[in-house]
Amino acid sequence: MPAVSLTNATPTTVGRVSPKGAARQDGAADPNIASGYATLTRPTATATPSPTPPPEPARLIVRSNVSGDTVTIDGRTVGPTGPEAHELAPGKHTIRVEKAGFEPFETRVTLTAGGEESIPAHLTVALEPGETFRDRLKDGSLGPKMVVIPAGKFPMGSPEDEKGRDSDEGPQHRVRISKAFALGVTEVTVTAFRGFVEGTGYRTSAEQGDGCYAWTGSSWELDKKLHWRKPGFEQGGDHPVVCVSWRDATAYAKWLSGQTGEDYRLPTEAEWEYATRAGTNTRYYWGNEEEPACRHANCCDTNCEYPWKSSCDDGYKNTAPVGRFQPNGFGLFDTSGNVWEWTADCWHGDYENAPEDGRAWGEEDGGNCARRVLRGGSWSSKPRRLRSADRSRGAPDDRNDRIGFRLARAL
Known part of the structure; x- marks a missing residue:
């Protein structure tokens, strides 16, 4: 007969034993015996619950309009932007993209288990107060001339x-x-x-x-x-x-x-x-x-x-x-x-x-x-x-x- 694990067993009453060794298998008290009975128990095997599986990870892709940048996720540097996905736990994350000479990009994203998100980071050139610039429109023409006003x-x-x-x-x-x-x-x-x-x-x-x-x-x-x-x-x-x-x-x-x-x-x-x-x-x-x-x-x-x-x-x-x-x-x-x-x-x-x-x-x-x-x-x-x-x-x-x-x- 195979061995039975007694881990997490539940006691079950199976009888009483008198001081003289007589046992009643029904577990009832014998009226002819005044006292001295002890309860006998034996373990009953129960199934060990299976651990809850961890949630499926989410995937996040971070791209940008520049090369040579650095991505930080929740304060941890993970490398440059690109097509490769980062596997992350579901939930909220802070994403930051930086490059010297550019204004940093930062956003927060909420990821779902098994899902995939893509973030397009747009970095702009860091300008000094007094510098002027003109943004380019979709047809290639230039927008109004702007000047940087300091704080x-x-x-x-x-x-x-x-x-x-x-x-x-x-x-x-x-x-x-x-x-x-x-x-x-x-x-x-x-x-x-x-x-x-x-x-x-x-x-x-x-x-x-x-x-x-x-x-x-x-x-x-x-x-x-x-x-x-x-x-x-x-x-x-x-x-x-x-x-x-x-x-x-x-x-x-x-x-x-x-x-x-x-x-x-x-x-x-x-x-x-x-x-x-x-x-x-x-x-x-x-x-x-x-x-x-x-x-x-x-x-x-x-x-x-x-x-x-x-x-x-x-x-x-x-x-x-x-x-x-x-x-x-x-x-x-x-x-x-x-x-x-x-x-x-x-x-x-x-x-x-x-x-x-x-x-x-x-x-x-x-x-x-x-x-x-x-x-x-x-x-x-x-x-x-x-x-x-x-x-x-x-x-x-x-x-x-x-x-x-x-x-x-x-x-």
């Missing part, structure tokens, strides 16, 4: 004693821009916007609606005949596009992101003012005085049709070609004047409880997203409106011959 801190808004100040510019508060970003060296031009429209068939708010607002001599009125192609005055391809709404600007940014694989967007209001000031705390990026305005900006000068014209002459009656005036300390042109520029933020009547980290301010704290923030002044503005802290607003579908935009891009 830093600045006082946003205006002090209470600033000449020409409005109440919506306060309270002045410190803002920290924690990461470098890129900003358009100039406003988006007619030529650049035309490439978007012709490539997509997009129709602007003005073309879909009742046209664009223009000055009639006494007021601004919608003119159904006016739109970005025909704003009511002559423009060349190097002029800033006008008669474009906030929705038009965000549509262009989305298209450009898809064309380049990069994250283009409207700048936040804080990013815009930080970049415009370029390290200055004065009324204008060139100083505190209005008199030099026409050397630095296209504003409402002696050629202006509006009753608030100034005494200087900037040489242009309406929009000017981008980049014709002196740049600020970050190499940006026309942040003061030429056209008002859309930003990402919803309108707040002042800076009470404003973010201090440079992010876009939305509906929180009473924000009105039926109005979006405009910055910079335009060719129709008096010099006071060109101050770095000056603010305005417009509805997301508002369009007039004084509004354009420039884009920001994540690095």
